Amino acid sequence: MTPLNFKHLHYFWVVAHEGSITRAAGRLGVAVQTISGQLSLLERQLGKALFTSQGRGLALSEAGRAALGYADRIFELGDALVEAVRGSDNDNALRLRAGISDGIPKLLAYGLLSRVTAMNGNVRLICDESEFEDLLADLALHRLDVVLTDRPAPVGGNLKVFSTHLGEFATGLFANAELAARYRPGFPHSLADAPLLLPTRHHALRHHIERWCERNGVRPNVVGEFEDSALMTTFGRGGLGIFPAPLALAGQIAAQLDAQPIGALDGVSEQIYAISNERRIRHPAVELLCASGSAGEAAAVAGV
Amino acid sequence: MTPLNFKHLHYFWVVAHEGSITRAAGRLGVAVQTISGQLSLLERQLGKALFTSQGRGLALSEAGRAALGYADRIFELGDALVEAVRGSDNDNALRLRAGISDGIPKLLAYGLLSRVTAMNGNVRLICDESEFEDLLADLALHRLDVVLTDRPAPVGGNLKVFSTHLGEFATGLFANAELAARYRPGFPHSLADAPLLLPTRHHALRHHIERWCERNGVRPNVVGEFEDSALMTTFGRGGLGIFPAPLALAGQIAAQLDAQPIGALDGVSEQIYAISNERRIRHPAVELLCASGSAGEAAAVAGV
């Protein structure tokens, strides 16, 4: 029905804090009758008395106490909103607040996002990194504009978001020079006793790699499981084991991690999805990101 | 100045989610001119454009994106308020939401609070237990009505609360039968090698006890430090060591913990403060609690 009259609520809030209608009227610069009347309207709409008579003053009822807790937060947020908007930088630089799911390779995310900044020089990136669920929650509260992840958002969820498939990246195995030299000959069967680093079972990629191993009849020695792919590559660089990564990133992996490709994981690919809020008015940079979707993304990323 | 027009904000919110003024007008059942006009008023008040023209529609500006995040939460809270108030129990039983600081003995808190329920049979207690700082924050947001703690609230703080001294409880040392038999003779000098359980240094009581030890020339063996006094008494009951507790609770300690007093800690007392929100309209039960303050509280508590 009628949502909630915030003007009435504001009167209630001031009265509750001032402790009396008279004082509240003084502070608000209106007559006491006005407040009294508007308060009864609010009470009628809520179907509960907010105050009870006590002596010649009033006291909060149980419902009033409950309401006051919410009202406190509401008007605190209202003040914060004004402050945030007024104080928001005057430069009209576009901010793109992106959440990056723990699982996906940072270099891939960087490649995708940097394309947006390249197309429009006036975009400022703000990156957050966390778990899938947390990111979705932030998205729902508009603390983020887009979430990059390896799987689409659950369809039946209570959150109104929608997913765009940004691309598919063929995957291979990488290792430092020593391990690469040892295991590249005879790939993939040479992996039978190879030390392997894998993402944890939370990640879609993990299952795909395990299935690939079964198909190829190898049962490698999993020496490490990582929630965070950056950590995994760091350990891989140190020589702990062989690790999977998108083949498109071979050049950067060689340069930054000093690691070489050993072989391709046929049929195993890293999916990247962009999840954004389901509203017609979308962030221009998110628009750009999603539109750039399935057209030649691998090549573009590789060329970063 | 004028706080913030929530009606305007509501229009903004619907427009942002619907994606266009036309759709929003349809959903709200008002004319498009109305929304357009009120939106410009809001923008003028905030001093920033919330939307920018994009094609023949509109897009959120940077300031608009910031505002939308707040608006989402505000109207979510508004709905929650209505639901909470409408659904709040019809019984007009008074709820007293009390926060109990980790440090103070639960039995003391129980004694003080149960007096309130005894005086007014229609009070329902809701107890929370946490750290001092967290409790103060909950108090400020009206999630709690009163906080029981062992020290007054800091005066210079940014929170508008005030403290009432509820009472002072003389303290003694307790132990199970075996330890009591061994250390009671020659008290306090017998404590020289006694195993002692103490609250951690966060608690005011800790300092008082240490000073008492110095005054009496004993340096006991501190075998345990506890953040939570209930945990301390549990270990004391098991025989780990001697523990301090209010003398007024001797009866209950004997019954529930099977422990006996060894001796009094002269000059060491447990202070109890009630901290409540500084507003004229106070919770009736809090009123009762604070009023019962310094009059014969020890006897009353002991008699519970």
Add this chain to the structure above:
DNA sequence: ATGATCGTTCGTTTTTTTCTGAATCGACCC
């Protein structure tokens, strides 16, 4: 009792908000 304080309730007035209708402008589609 008496005056002062506080909240409520009635009408009435004032202010604010909204509606109608028409005109303008820019961007898009065919």
Add this chain to the structure above:
DNA sequence: GGGTCGATTCAGAAAAAAACGAACGATCAT
């Protein structure tokens, strides 16, 4: 280019909401 769509602006009229003045009850202090 013509037609459509969406947003903006303006005017006057209508409706809704808020505010006020005055009178009334209840409570408390003295």
